[in-house]
Amino acid sequence: MTVPLPVPAQPPVRSTGPSAREVDAFCVQYAPRSPGNPAVRDLYRLLCDVPEGGLEARLEWVERWTLWLRERIPAHALVDAAEPELPAADSRLQLMVRVMEGEPAMRTAITRLVSAVCDGSRGLKLFAQVGLPAGQGFFAEASDRLARALLPAAPEPGKLSELLLRLFPVPGDADWLAGLSPALLAKLAALVGDARPPEPVPAARVRADLMDALLLLAVQTAALGTAEDVRDRSPETALRASPFLRLRLVCDAVLARDAAADTLKDLSTCVADCRQVVGSVSRHLEEAGVSVDLVYRLERIRRSLERMEAVARVLGAPRGEPRWREAMALLVDLLRRAHADRSVRELAKRNVRMLARKIIERAGHSGEHYITSTRTEFHAMVHSAAGGGLVTAVAVALKFVLSGLALAPFFLALGTGLNYALAFVLIQLLGFTLATKQPSVTAATLAGAVGEGARGERLASLVELIPRITRSQLAAFAGNLGVVAPAALALALAFQWATGHTFLTPAKAQATVASLHPWKSGTLAFAALTGVLLWLSSVAGGWLENFVVYRRLPEALAHHRVLRRLLGDAGASRLAAWLQHAASGLGGNVTLGFLLALTPVVGRFFGLELDVRHVTFVLGSLAFSGATLGAQAVLQPEFLAALAGAALAGALNFTVSFSLALGVAMRARDVPTREALPFLRAVLLHLVKAPRSFLLPPRDTASDVLRVSAPPAP
Template sequence: PPPEPTPSSRVRGDLMDALVLLGVQVTGLGLAEDVRDRTPDMSFRASPFLRLRMVGDAVLARDGAQESLADLLRVVEDCRGVVRTVTQHLEDFGVSVDLVYRLECIQRGLDRMEAIARVLGSPRGEPRWREALALLSDLLRLAHADRSVRALVRRNARLLARKIIERTGNTGEHDITSTQAGFHQMVHSAAGGGLLIAFATALRFFLMGLPLAPFFAGLFVAFNYAGGFVLMQLLGFTLATKQPSMTASTLAAAVGEDTGPDSGPRRMERLAELVPRVTRSQLAAILGNLGCVLPVAVAFALGFQALRGHTFLSQEQARDVVATLHPWKSATLLYAVLTGVLLWMSSVAAGWFENFVVYRRLPEALAHHPVLRALVGVKGARKVADALEHHAAGVGGSITLGVLLAVAPGVGSFFGIPLDVRHVTFSFGALALAGSALGSSAVMEPGFLAAVAGVLGVGIINFGVSFTLALGVALRARDVPVSQGLRFLGAVFLRFLRNPLPFLIPPRDEPAMGGTQAQVVPLAGPPGH
C-alpha cells in the first residue's frame, strides 16, 4: 500500500488548498461590478484579480514551485494597488459601508495569501518555522476576534465612522484661511451669519410669545432655526459653531496619513501648517458672528422701541434671560454641553447626506433627467445638479441642526427632564436684546456681567464638545489611535504656547495655497470642482 502521508505533507496540502480557496474568493470580490466601476481605466482582461485566479491554478499545478509563488506575490501586490485606487475613489466620490467591508475582505484575503506563500516558499528549517508561527499567531488572533463582541462592535463602529466622516471635511461651505485677505473675508462672511442670527433670535422670542400649542410652537421655532441656517448657507455666510466638527476630520487625516518610519516628522509638519490656519479661521468666524450679533440686536431693539413705544422684551423676559445665562446659578453650562453634542450630530448628518448624494450620483442623474431638461434646459439642469452637489452638506446639516435645537427642549419636557439648548451666538443675541430692555445701567450689574461670562463659557463648551466628538470619530474612521492623535495635538499645543501669534493672525509673508493671490482655501471641494 502507499505510505501514509507525513504531517508536513498534510499541512502543505492544506496550505495549497487554502491558497486556491482564497484566490477564488478574492477574485470574485475583486471582479464585482462596483469595484470595476471605480477603476474605469483598467479593462476586465487586464484586471490583476483575473490573473490572481490563473496564477493560483499555476501554483497548484506546479506544487508550489518558487517561480509560481514569486508570480503570485507580484499579482497580490497588483491587486493591492487596485484596492488603493478604489479606496481613493470612495474618499473622493462617496463611501459605501458594504463596499468598504468587501475591500477589507479583499485586503485580508491578500494578506493571508501572502503569508501562506511565504510559508510554502521559505527554506526548510528555522525560516519556515518562523513564517509558520507568524501565520499561526495571526490565525489564533483573528479566530479570537471573530468570537469577540467587543471586536465586532469596534469593526462596525469603524465602518459607520468611515461612512459618516469621510465626506464631513469635504464641504464647500467650510474654509480654512491662509492669508490676511482670506482672514478678513472669513470675518465678513461670519458677520453676515451674525446678522441673520440676530434676526432669528428676535423672531424666536416673537414665536415663543404666541399662544400656540407646544407642537406648533416647536415646529415654527424649528422652521426659524433651520430657515436661518439654510439661508446662511445659500448666501455664503458662516456660522462659527459648525466649523469645529468639519475641521476635526481634516486634522485626523493629517495625523493619519503616512505610516513609514519617518512619518512622525511629516505629520508634525502638516499639522504645524494646518492647525494655525484652522485656529485663525475659527477666530475669524467667532469675531464675525459675535461682532455683528451685538450691534444688530441692539439696533433692532432700539428701533422697535422707537416705533412701538415699548421695549421688544419685557422687563420680566429680560431678567429671565440674564438669569438663565448665569454660569453657576443655572444649568446653562450643562445645556451648552448638550448643544455641543447637537452641533456634532448635525455635522454627522451633513456628511452622511452629502455622501448619499455623491455616492448615488444624484447630481449626475439630475443633470441628465429628461423632465428637468425639458423644464429648464440642459444648462439649467446642470446648474441644478451643481447646486445640489455644492450645497448638499450645508443644507442637510443646517436643517438637522435647526430641528435638533428646537426639538431637544420638547423631548426633555415630554419625559419630565428640564432640557434646554445654549448656542453661543443665539445666547449672545438674546443677552443683547435683554440688555437693551434693561437699560445701560443694568448691564454693569454683577448679574449681567456673570451672564456675559456664562455666554463665554457656553462658546468654549460648544466648540470643545463638538470638536472632541468629531475628532474621536474621525480618528476611528482613519484607524488612528486616539493616543497618537492626542500626542500630535499636544505637540501642536506646546508650539502654540511658545509662539501663539501665528495661531491668531495670518503672517503677511505666508503665501496662499495654490497661488500668490489672497484667497480662502477650502478643506476639500466637491468632486469635479
C-alpha cells in the first residue's frame, strides 16, 4: 500500500480552486494506480468547494455532485487491481466512501451540508403529493396539468420535491437512479450523517416527513373512499365499518408507536381491505356505466394506497442497506410518476380507457341487429334499408328547400341539422336502416368477438362473422340506394307536375353535378371526412347510453311521480325501457345530423372549404339534378363521373368509419396483434374459398349461425 502523502487538514475555500500540487497529492493517495483519473481530480475540486452558507448554494453543490456521480468514466481499480469492476456510478460512490473514510475534515464539511439541506427543506410534498394526482376530478387534474405545462412554475427551494426534479430532470434518469447500489449509499449515509443518537439528524427529519406523509395520505384517501358515489357502488356495509375510516385510525397508531411492526401489519391489512372496496366499485362500473371522474378518483385511491405501502416499507425496514433499498425503490417510483404525471395525454390514456371500452361495448350491442344470418334476415335488411332510403329522399328535398331560403348562416345550419337529425331519428323510430350507420357499430361487435379469443374452433366461427357483416352491409346499401334515387326522382317529377317548373334550377343542378366529380372536386376528401363523422356519431351514441345507464335515468323515469300520474305505472315503465333501448341510437342520430350540417359552417369560419359527402344524400341529390337536366344530360360524361364519385364516396364512408371504429375498439379492449393477425389470414383464406358468402346468404343457414357471446346488455 502506498504511503499517503500529507494533504491539508481542511482545504480552504478559494475562488481559484486548489493548486495543482494539492490535486496531485490527493490523486496519488486515493488513486495510486491511476493518479490521472479525472474522477478523482474532479472529486477533490468539488470537495474543496463545499459552501458554508445559504440553502441555494448548498443545493447547487448537491446538483454538481450528482453530475459528477453521473459521469461515464469509472473510478474502479484505482488502488488495487483485484477490485471488482463496478458500474461507473457505483465505482464513483465507492471512491466517495473511501475519501469520506480517510478525510475527517471533508467528511465534517459534507455532514454540515447534508444536515443544512435537510434542515432547510421539507419532504411532505415529495412523499405525499409528487406523482399523485392533485385534483378532485379528471377535468380539474387535466386543466391543472395543462396550466403547469404552459406556465412557468415558481421556485420552491425549501421543498425536497423541487430538488428531486432539479437533480433528475429527464424521465430516463429514473433508470439510472434505480441502478445505484443501496449498500454503498448506506455506507455513505452512515459516514456523512450526524451520528448523535437515537438516529442521525438528517435521517430523523426525513423519517418525520415520511410519518407526516403517511397521515396526510390516509386523510385524503379516507375522504375519497367515503364519497357518496363510491359508497353507492361499494358492498353494503355500515359507514363506521368502512376500511377507509379505519385507515386513519391505523395511521394514528403507526405514528403514536413510531412505526412498530404490529402497527405496520395492521396498516397492510387495512390497505388490502380498501383495495377490495375499490375492486368492487370497479366491477360495478364495468356492469353499469362509467364516469371518468369516478374512474380518476379510484385510480387516485389505488396509487395513494401504493404510496402508503411504500412509505410503510421504508419506515419498517432495518437501518442500513435494507432501509436504503426500500428508500431507493420509493425514490425511483416518485421520479417516474413525477415525470409521467406532467402529461395530459398520459392522464387521458389511463383514465378514459374504461369509458372508451364501455362506449365501444354499447355501440357493439347496438350493432348486433345490423348483422344478418339467414336469407329471411337478409331480405328484411333490404326492406328496412329501402324505408331508410325513402326517408332520406324526403330529407334531401328539404335540404334543397332550406338552402334556397334567405337565412342567416346560423339559422341555415340549425335548420339543416334539424332536418338531418329528424330524418335519422325517424328512420330509427320506424325501424328502418341507414347503411352508413352500420360500419362503426358492426366494427365494435367484431372487435368484441375477437377480443374474447380467436383460436381453434372459435376462430372458425369468427371467420364466418366477416361474410355476415359484408353481405349485411351490401344489403343495406342496396336497399338505401335502390330506393333513394327513384324516390327523389318521383318527388322531383311530382313537384314539376304540380308547379310547372323544375324542383332545382338548371344552374343549381349543374353545380351539384360538378361538386360530385371524383377528381375535379373535393368529393373523395369530403367522403373520408364524412366517414370520420359517422364514427364520431357512434361514439356519441355509446356515450349517451353510458350516461343514461350510469345516471340510472330509466329507473328515475319509471318512478317519476308526474310521469306515473300522466302515463300510469305501466306507461312510465315502458318509457323507461324505451329510453334505455333507444338512447344509443338517439344520441348517434342527433349527433350525426348536426355534425353533417355544422362541418361546412365551421370550415368557412376558419377559412376552409369543408363539406360532407354522405353516399345516400349524394345519390338523392344526383337524382334531383338529373330530373332537372333531363335524360340526355344523365348520359353525359360529367354526370357519369358524378355517379362514380357517389360510388367512391360510399366506399370511403364505409372504409373510414369501419377502420376507425375497429382500431379504437381493438385498443379499448386491449386486443393483442397476435390475436388479430391469424384472424385476418383466416378471413382472406375464406374469401378465396367461398367468395359468394360475402355477397349472398347461404342456402343452408344452419352452418352460418355464429355462436359468439354478445356483449352484456346494459
